[in-house]
Amino acid sequence: MLGYIARRxxxxxxxxxxxxxLAFALSLIAPGDPAxxxxxxxxxxAPSPEQxxxxxxxxxLDQPGPVRxxxxxxxxxxxxxxxxxxxxxxxxxxxxDRFPRTAVLALIAVTLGLLIAIPLGIIxxxxxxxxxxxxxxxxxxxxxxxxxxxxAYLLILLFAVRLRLLPVAGAxxxxxxxxxxxxxxxxxxxxxxxxxxxxxxxELVQDxxxxxxxxxxxxxxxxxxxxxxxxxxxIVTVTGIRLAALLGGAVIVExxxxxxxxxxxxxxxxFNRDYPTIQGFVLxxxxxxxxxxxxxxxxxxxxxPRVRLGARNR
Amino acid sequence: MTSATKRLAxxxxxxxxxxxxxxxxxxLRRLRxxxxxxxxxxxxxxxxxxxxxxxxxxxxxxxAQDLLNANxxxxxxxxxxxxxxxxxxxxRAWSGARISLFIGVTAALLDLxxxxxxxxxxxxxxxxxxxxxxxxxxxxxxxxxxxLVILLTVVFQPGLFSIILAMIVTGWLGSARxxxxxxxxxxEMEYIVAARGIGVRFPRLFARHLxxxxxxxxxxxxxxxxPHAIFTEATLSFLGLxxxxxxxxxGTMVSDGLITMLSxxxxxxxxxxxxxxxxxxAFNALGDGLRDALDPRxxx
Numbered sequence: 001m002l003g004y005i006a007r008r009x010x011x012x013x014x015x016x017x018x019x020x021x022l023a024f025a026l027s028l029i030a031p032g033d034p035a036x037x038x039x040x041x042x043x044x045x046a047p048s049p050e051q052x053x054x055x056x057x058x059x060x061l062d063q064p065g066p067v068r069x070x071x072x073x074x075x076x077x078x079x080x081x082x083x084x085x086x087x088x089x090x091x092x093x094x095x096x097d098r099f100p101r102t103a104v105l106a107l108i109a110v111t112l113g114l115l116i117a118i119p120l121g122i123i124x125x126x127x128x129x130x131x132x133x134x135x136x137x138x139x140x141x142x143x144x145x146x147x148x149x150x151x152a153y154l155l156i157l158l159f160a161v162r163l164r165l166l167p168v169a170g171a172x173x174x175x176x177x178x179x180x181x182x183x184x185x186x187x188x189x190x191x192x193x194x195x196x197x198x199x200x201x202x203e204l205v206q207d208x209x210x211x212x213x214x215x216x217x218x219x220x221x222x223x224x225x226x227x228x229x230x231x232x233x234x235i236v237t238v239t240g241i242r243l244a245a246l247l248g249g250a251v252i253v254e255x256x257x258x259x260x261x262x263x264x265x266x267x268x269x270x271f272n273r274d275y276p277t278i279q280g281f282v283l284x285x286x287x288x289x290x291x292x293x294x295x296x297x298x299x300x301x302x303x304x305p306r307v308r309l310g311a312r313n314r
Numbered sequence: 315m316t317s318a319t320k321r322l323a324x325x326x327x328x329x330x331x332x333x334x335x336x337x338x339x340x341x342l343r344r345l346r347x348x349x350x351x352x353x354x355x356x357x358x359x360x361x362x363x364x365x366x367x368x369x370x371x372x373x374x375x376x377x378a379q380d381l382l383n384a385n386x387x388x389x390x391x392x393x394x395x396x397x398x399x400x401x402x403x404x405x406r407a408w409s410g411a412r413i414s415l416f417i418g419v420t421a422a423l424l425d426l427x428x429x430x431x432x433x434x435x436x437x438x439x440x441x442x443x444x445x446x447x448x449x450x451x452x453x454x455x456x457x458x459x460x461x462l463v464i465l466l467t468v469v470f471q472p473g474l475f476s477i478i479l480a481m482i483v484t485g486w487l488g489s490a491r492x493x494x495x496x497x498x499x500x501x502e503m504e505y506i507v508a509a510r511g512i513g514v515r516f517p518r519l520f521a522r523h524l525x526x527x528x529x530x531x532x533x534x535x536x537x538x539x540x541p542h543a544i545f546t547e548a549t550l551s552f553l554g555l556x557x558x559x560x561x562x563x564x565g566t567m568v569s570d571g572l573i574t575m576l577s578x579x580x581x582x583x584x585x586x587x588x589x590x591x592x593x594x595x596a597f598n599a600l601g602d603g604l605r606d607a608l609d610p611r612x613x614x
Contacts, residue, residue, distance in 0.1 A: 018453030248458035
């Protein structure tokens with residue numbers, strides 16, 4: 001098992017290096033001269049060519065690309081992602097300050113989504129083609145089809161404007177998290193319900209389910225202990241993808257609800273062409289995505305003994 | 315090649331074609347028997363017809379301003395009302411739907427095309443080439459999709475084709491993975507080995523034997539990726555990166571309409587947002603139906 005995890009880790013290294021190259025390359029394809037930008041940000045509207053040249057040297061921009069990449073990466077692994085052109089603050093600090101907000105939102109949304117999706121998906125699969133199943137399927141279909149900005153609007157209209165139960169936007173109080181989390185959770189629940197249903201349907205017709213029933217296991221144990229356990233691999237995979245995407249910042253929802261997470265922050269940075277921040281962000285979220293994927297891969301060891309055995313045999 | 319092997323070479327082709335035709339006919343029959351996907355297909359056809367012909371039904375152009383008639387609710391004269399510049403919302407909504415559908419379908423098809431070539435080569439070659447190619451895909455997967463699209467749109471400057479381009483830069487990853495998986499499965503099948511054995515070359519093998527048999531899941535994937543692309547475009551518009559004025563997609567209309575959220579001209583938001591939802595719903599329902607129809611196992 002340790003061998004399996006080690007192999008997964010080793011596999012991630014080239015992928016991570018690739019992501020770092022891509023993150024760095026963004027500054028090469030981007031138009032505009034960062035040296036000029038820094039000078040203008042510092043109050044010099046029309047910098048002279050000498051000033052620009054000096055700034056380029058100071059920022060190391062006169063070096064060839066690969067040299068700049070190695071420099072950038074080596075400070076990045078030491079926790080220095082440079083400074084934001086827009087705010088002048090260290091990039092890593094700005095991202096780390098905002099990430100917890102995004103993480104809280106993402107975790108609540110995914111947890112809520114799973115709490116809805118798994119029971120609903122199982123019931124839907126068990127009572128297939130019943131009116132309950134039809135209702136759940138149509139509900140999930142609608143939930144997966146409604147764009148998040150429209151859903152957010154409807155929720156605000158209902159809970160904040162009509163019922164006046166919850167605040168419209170901001171992050172001043174803990175209950176501010178409810179509406180954005182609900183918006184994201186509904187989308188997650190819809191797609192996870194569909195997935196749970198189809199994964200369960202696939203498992204319920206397998207021979208081992210018939211065997212489990214035949215040997216007199218209680219239905220509950222058959223469903224939860226056997227069928228669900230096997231369906232879980234697919235559910236965990238998709239949940240991981242969903243979670244990773246949300247941890248990268250739910251741009252729309254964070255913007256609508258003025259939730260100060262990294263998604264909103266990086267969009268502001270993109271509009272200001274704040275490349276050090278964008279680069280740092282891509283590296284940061286790329287790393288998170290890889291870590292989530294690793295966690296998912298490791299969970300297979302526990303979920304599916306074949307992975308463990310397969311690893312030993314190979 | 316002797317005449318005997320020539321005949322042998324044509325037989326599997328003919329069989330494959332006949333089997334494929336039967337497969338699609340069965341799928342169509344199964345699809346027809348289900349009310350929801352059929353309703354979705356009808357809705358989609360109506361939506362497409364209206365997106366093409368809708369603006370022609372009214373005497374207004376989508377960009378003709380009439381400030382005296384700004385913010386009028388839906389009426390006999392303006393079926394969907396007017397916006398803050400007095401432009402007819404019916405004409406705008408359907409020409410917007412046309413742009414949204416065009417972006418969605420074009421992006422989805424280009425994604426598929428790239429995915430077929432990339433995933434096909436990776437899956438068929440296998441081994442080290444496959445390993446390398448798929449690791450590159452994993453790398454690109456590490457970058458959040460939406461943020462890369464936003465970034466590229468900023469760099470390219472918003473426009474109809476730059477939006478599509480930004481979307482397909484990483485949009486093809488999913489279909490590449492899908493195609494590769496399919497090809498990996500298929501290439502060990504006896505009929506493929508047999509076809510290779512009698513000397514069928516890769517392009518023909520791919521086009522005649524591999525692709526038709528992998529087509530089912532791909533059709534389903536495209537059905538799901540059209541609404542995804544439409545949604546991504548709406549998101550870009552929402553951030554102010556949509557098609558430039560006076561062009562309007564449904565997404566730009568939603569983002570224009572958002573300011574009416576509290577002022578009460580609900581139709582300006584509800585109509586484009588409702589249309590986007592309807593388009594996405596129809597594609598998703600159709601995709602569900604197609605998946606069930608093409609993979610009878612899920613029907614049990």
